[in-house]
Amino acid sequence: MKADKIKKELNLIFRDVFDDKKLNINNKTNAKSIKRWDSFMQMNLILSIESKFKLSLSSREIEKLKNVGDMISLLDNKLNA
Amino acid sequence: MKNELLYPWDINKFILNKNKYLNKIKFKKNNIITIKTFGGYTNNDLFDWVKIFSSNYNLKVNFINSEWGRSHELVNQKINYNKFDIMLIMSNFFDLEKDINKISKSLIKNIISNIFIKWEEANNNSKIVFQTLIENSPSNYYDLHIESINEKINYINSHIALKAKKFSNVKIIPTNNISNQIGLNNYFDIRNWHSFGQYKTYAGLINVAHSISSSVSSIYGRSKKLIILDLDNTLWGGVFADDGIGEISLGPDTNDGRAYYEFQKYILKLKKQGILLSICSKNNYDNIRGVFSHPYMLLKEKDFISVIINWEDKYVNIKKIFKELNLTEESCIFIDDNKIEREEVKQYLPNVAVPEINDDPSKFIEIIHNNKFFTTFSENTNEDKIRNKSYNQNINRNNYKKKFENKDIFLKSLNTKINIKKLDNFSLDRSVQLINKTNQFNLNSTMVEKNQFLKFAKQNNSFIFTADVKDKFGEYGIISIIYGNINNSDKSIIILNWVMSCRIFNRKIENSIFIYINNYFKAKGIKKIKSTFIQTKHNNYIINLHSTLKFNKINTKHPREFWEYNIGSKKLEDNINKLTV
Numbered sequence: 001m002k003a004d005k006i007k008k009e010l011n012l013i014f015r016d017v018f019d020d021k022k023l024n025i026n027n028k029t030n031a032k033s034i035k036r037w038d039s040f041m042q043m044n045l046i047l048s049i050e051s052k053f054k055l056s057l058s059s060r061e062i063e064k065l066k067n068v069g070d071m072i073s074l075l076d077n078k079l080n081a
Numbered sequence: 082m083k084n085e086l087l088y089p090w091d092i093n094k095f096i097l098n099k100n101k102y103l104n105k106i107k108f109k110k111n112n113i114i115t116i117k118t119f120g121g122y123t124n125n126d127l128f129d130w131v132k133i134f135s136s137n138y139n140l141k142v143n144f145i146n147s148e149w150g151r152s153h154e155l156v157n158q159k160i161n162y163n164k165f166d167i168m169l170i171m172s173n174f175f176d177l178e179k180d181i182n183k184i185s186k187s188l189i190k191n192i193i194s195n196i197f198i199k200w201e202e203a204n205n206n207s208k209i210v211f212q213t214l215i216e217n218s219p220s221n222y223y224d225l226h227i228e229s230i231n232e233k234i235n236y237i238n239s240h241i242a243l244k245a246k247k248f249s250n251v252k253i254i255p256t257n258n259i260s261n262q263i264g265l266n267n268y269f270d271i272r273n274w275h276s277f278g279q280y281k282t283y284a285g286l287i288n289v290a291h292s293i294s295s296s297v298s299s300i301y302g303r304s305k306k307l308i309i310l311d312l313d314n315t316l317w318g319g320v321f322a323d324d325g326i327g328e329i330s331l332g333p334d335t336n337d338g339r340a341y342y343e344f345q346k347y348i349l350k351l352k353k354q355g356i357l358l359s360i361c362s363k364n365n366y367d368n369i370r371g372v373f374s375h376p377y378m379l380l381k382e383k384d385f386i387s388v389i390i391n392w393e394d395k396y397v398n399i400k401k402i403f404k405e406l407n408l409t410e411e412s413c414i415f416i417d418d419n420k421i422e423r424e425e426v427k428q429y430l431p432n433v434a435v436p437e438i439n440d441d442p443s444k445f446i447e448i449i450h451n452n453k454f455f456t457t458f459s460e461n462t463n464e465d466k467i468r469n470k471s472y473n474q475n476i477n478r479n480n481y482k483k484k485f486e487n488k489d490i491f492l493k494s495l496n497t498k499i500n501i502k503k504l505d506n507f508s509l510d511r512s513v514q515l516i517n518k519t520n521q522f523n524l525n526s527t528m529v530e531k532n533q534f535l536k537f538a539k540q541n542n543s544f545i546f547t548a549d550v551k552d553k554f555g556e557y558g559i560i561s562i563i564y565g566n567i568n569n570s571d572k573s574i575i576i577l578n579w580v581m582s583c584r585i586f587n588r589k590i591e592n593s594i595f596i597y598i599n600n601y602f603k604a605k606g607i608k609k610i611k612s613t614f615i616q617t618k619h620n621n622y623i624i625n626l627h628s629t630l631k632f633n634k635i636n637t638k639h640p641r642e643f644w645e646y647n648i649g650s651k652k653l654e655d656n657i658n659k660l661t662v
Contacts, residue, residue, distance in 0.1 A: 019100040040125040043277040044099070051093040059275045 006053075006075050010068065013048045017041060027069030053079065082411070082432050086137050088291075088451040089437070092284050095130075103129055106136040112528060114166050114297060116211075117145045120152025121171030123278040130290030131297070138298040139411070149278070151176040153192040156199045162206035166530060167300075169211045169293070170196060172241070173256065174218060174269075175280050177234070181218075184233045193240055200244075200251050207532030210251045211296060213289075214238045216260040219269035250532055252296055259288045295453035301528055302517030305434065305454040307408055308351065309399055311417040312362040312369065312390075314440065316348075316380065317341045322368040332377030340442035345379040347446045352384055356455060357406065359387045361398045361415075366390040395422055396429035406475075407583035409520055409619060414454055416445075471584055474554040489657060492589060495552040497658040499590060501597050504538050504545035504564075511559045512547055515580055520619035522561075522581035522591075524612065542567045544574070548594055550585055560585050561594055567602075573609035574602055586622065593658040595630050603648045610646040 001009075007025070015023045018036060031037040042062075049071070050056050055078055065071055085094075086102070116131075118124060128144045135142045145165055147155045152172045160168075172192075180188055196212070203210045215238055218230045238257055245251045260268040268285035281289065298304065313320045318330030318337040330337040331345075352358055358380070362369070369390060373382050382388065387405055389398040395417075403409065410432035417423050418440045427435050436452055438445050504512055513531045520526075529537075538545050545564040550557040561581040567574050581591060602610070614627060617640075627634070632644035 013097075016097055016100060019104060039277055040123065043123075043273065043279055044096070044126070046276070047096045047283055051096045059272050062272075062276045 001076075001079050003072055003076050006072050006079070007068075009052060010049070010071060010075075013045065013052055017044045017048055025068045027072065028067055030067035049075070055079070082434050083137055084427055084435050084437075086134060087434060087436050089448060090284075090287055092287060095287060096283055099126070099129055099133070102133045102136075106132060106141070112526065113141045113143050114301070114528075115143050115145060115164065116167045116169050116297075117147075117160075117165035118169045118171060119147045119156040120150065120176060121169075121173060121213075122149060122175060122280060124171075126279070126283075127281075127286050127290050127293075130287055131294045134291050134294035135297055138294070138301075138303040140294075140298060140301055140303065142294070142297060151179075153195045157195050160199070160202070162203070162208055165208070167209045167211060167297070168199070168203050169213075169254075170199065171213045172196070172215050172237075173213065173280070174216045174234070175274070177215070181230065184230065189233065189237055193237065193244075196241065197244060200248050204248060204250045204532070207530070207536050208250065209300060209530060209532075210248070211254050211293060212241060212245060212251055213254045214241060214257040216257050216268065217265060219265050219271065252300070254289070254292050254296060256289055256292070259292060260285065263288060291453065295456045299456040300517075300530070302514055303411075304456060305356070305414050306412040307357040307359060307386075307402075307406065307414070308348070309359045309361050309402060309413060309415045310348070311419065311422065312360060312364060312372070314418040315416060315438075316345060317372070317375075317378070318442065321372045322364060326371060326375055329372070329375070331375060337442055338377070340445070342377050342379070344442055344445045347450070349379055349384070351455060354455060357386045357408075358384055359402050359406075360385050360389065361395050361402065362390045363392055363395070364390045365392075394425065394429075396426050399426065399430060399433070407521070407586055411520070414449070416449070471555065471557055475584060492657050495554070495588075497550060497552040497588060497590070498661055499548050499550050499593050499597075499658050500661045501546050501548050501594065502662070504547055504562075508547045508559055509535060509538075512545070512562045515559065515562055515582060516578065519580040519582065520617070521583050521622045522579075522586070523617070523620050524576070524579050524623070525615040526617050526620075527578045537564075542569070546594075546598070548590070550590065557582070557585060561590065563594060563598065567607070571609070572607050573611055574607055576610065576612040579612075583622075589657045591623075591626065592630070593655050593660055596653040596655045597660055597662075599646075599648055599653050603652065608648055610648065612644045612646070614642045614644065616640050616642075 011023070011025050014025050015021055018034060018041065023034075031042075046057060046062055053075060055075075057074070061074060065074065083102070114135075121127065124144070124146055128146070131144075132142050152170050153176060156170055176192070177184060200210050200212070215234050217234055234257075242253055245253050263284060267282060268288075269280060270282040270285075271280075273282065274280040279286070310316060316331075318335070318341055319328060321329055331341050332338045333342070348358065370382070372378055387402050389402060391398070399413075399415065403413070410430050414434040414436065415423070415426050415430075416436070416438060417426070418438060420439075423435050423437070426433055434452070434454065436448050438448050502508070509531065513529055513534055517528050537543055543564065543566055545562065547559050548561040548563075549559045561579070563576060563579040565574055565576040565578075598610070610632075612627060612632065614623075616624065627642070627644040630646065632646040634642060635645050636643040
């Protein structure tokens with residue numbers, strides 16, 4: 001799966017989790033730019049990503065994620081390794 | 082009923098669709114059940130799923146969460162009991178984690194006594210307590226002597242469970258059984274614990290949420306009452322009319338046969354619990370009745386309250402069953418191995434629960450049972466047990482009715498005796514159950530909770546009457562409750578609610594009860610009876626109740642109608658039913 005496809009899928013997940021049909025993410029989107037992005041939402045995001053992309057992330061990988069760009073490159077690495 | 086929320090669950094789909102389900106919950110503002118929680122660490126998703134599952138029983142649940150921490154410490158604080166209906170104490174393995182290597186007798190004693198004190202306090206404040214048990218240790222990750230930890234955990238659990246039997250307000254949520262059932266590795270997620278403070282997997286969380294909401298639905302009387310069953314490939318393997326009695330799979334000789342036999346045992350167990358059974362099959366009755374003489378056919382024709390066997394669409398037949406038994410879609414589950422039949426029933430009767438049992442009989446029990454449709458807390462009321470008998474008698478009555486042309490003459494000939502009593506300890510359980518379960522004859526869908534209702538009964542200015550009925554065909558038990566307040570300053574009474582079981586509709590029982598109320602309060606110098614009617618989806622049956630009883634409509638504030646009745650100088654006479662006190 002290519003990075004732009006990953007980004008598209010990720011955007012759908014964000015819209016579901018934050019229940020906002022118009023939400024658009026970019027590489028710099030982070031917990032500060034989305035108001036309701038707290039640790040509960042973080043869990044829903046991670047679990048949704050794991051379900052959708054059929055992979056699992058470690059605590060260490062989760063902790064390192066600082067923004068959407070990090071998420072995309074992590075997924076890109078794991079899916080295309 | 083959203084059938085996609087029924088077990089077996091697609092956990093991945095649940096993760097992705099939680100918000101979709103959550104946002105679809107729409108309710109009127111009244112009747113919100115508030116649960117105050119203690120412990121459990123990160124609970125947001127658990128709460129969301131309790132809300133979602135409860136909405137499937139038309140119940141709206143809200144939560145007041147505690148701070149982060151160990152349940153037995155959090156519970157040890159001053160609690161304002163006016164703010165909630167149910168208190169949920171979520172004891173769990175991570176309450177013990179810090180002390181995992183030194184769980185001492187005194188620590189256990191401390192945990193247990195903290196909890197028991199709160200149960201007692203909740204009981205004195207007429208509150209229900211849900212208490213979770215402690216899961217076994219997730220792995221020897223925490224201690225090399227895993228057996229000794231689990232021994233201690235089991236010791237705490239057995240103390241909690243034993244003590245709970247002495248408290249009528251305490252219901253155990255068996256989280257330890259859930260974790261055993263789905264497996265500790267599928268229940269605990271240490272990564273989630275370190276990353277999000279959530280020690281459960283999503284599967285664990287869904288299972289616990291479902292257990293909590295089943296308990297809520299059970300206390301508020303939403304358990305199912307009726308199972309409608311298909312025949313061929315549902316109660317036995319094969320097509321009886323084609324294969325014949327020697328060829329169907331039922332009994333010890335084949336894999337399927339053993340599974341169908343066990344399934345019939347399970348269905349019979351449910352019947353003993355008071356669940357009504359009904360057959361709805363596309364068949365020819367004369368070609369099928371021979372099956373009941375099969376040596377392993379445990380279910381007999383007499384076990385079914387109604388049997389409809391013909392070639393009509395099933396939803397049409399099911400509607401007939403509801404009419405015959407005076408039941409609603411919400412009280413029923415439909416069991417059929419045929420996907421097309423299931424889909425058709427879902428489409429035409431969207432409030433019937435239709436579990437996806439598919440076609441492997443060895444899975445039927447698991448699929449039905451894990452939906453917890455029939456959760457009851459040990460106290461099956463006497464009326465639950467006689468319900469089956471009572472419905473049978475009703476069918477006799479209907480046949481008898483056909484002989485009469487004038488309805489009043491028919492009703493008189495039933496020799497109905499109505500016994501009206503004040504609420505007492507014997508009628509308390511049944512009364513609470515009837516108030517919460519009744520949809521059709523219910524003035525305003527108010528729900529009551531046992532301990533609060535008992536408190537209400539003890540007030541000087543309240544009245545609660547129960548009515549039980551018998552007639553020439555048999556006994557019904559308690560079938561109606563009417564309760565309210567007495568206002569001596571303006572010589573009036575206010576009816577807070579009035580409910581009646583659908584089993585005795587069309588018998589002018591409501592007139593008789595009203596005559597009793599009129600005469601009783603007339604003798605006490607009361608001049609006026611006030612009542613409020615709120616129309617709901619289900620109480621159309623009593624839309625004209627007040628005008629029939631000669632109440633005057635005072636005001637309407639949609640959906641509320643305010644009615645008043647002036648008690649006259651004459652004593653009212655009942656010339657249909659016989660009132661005894």
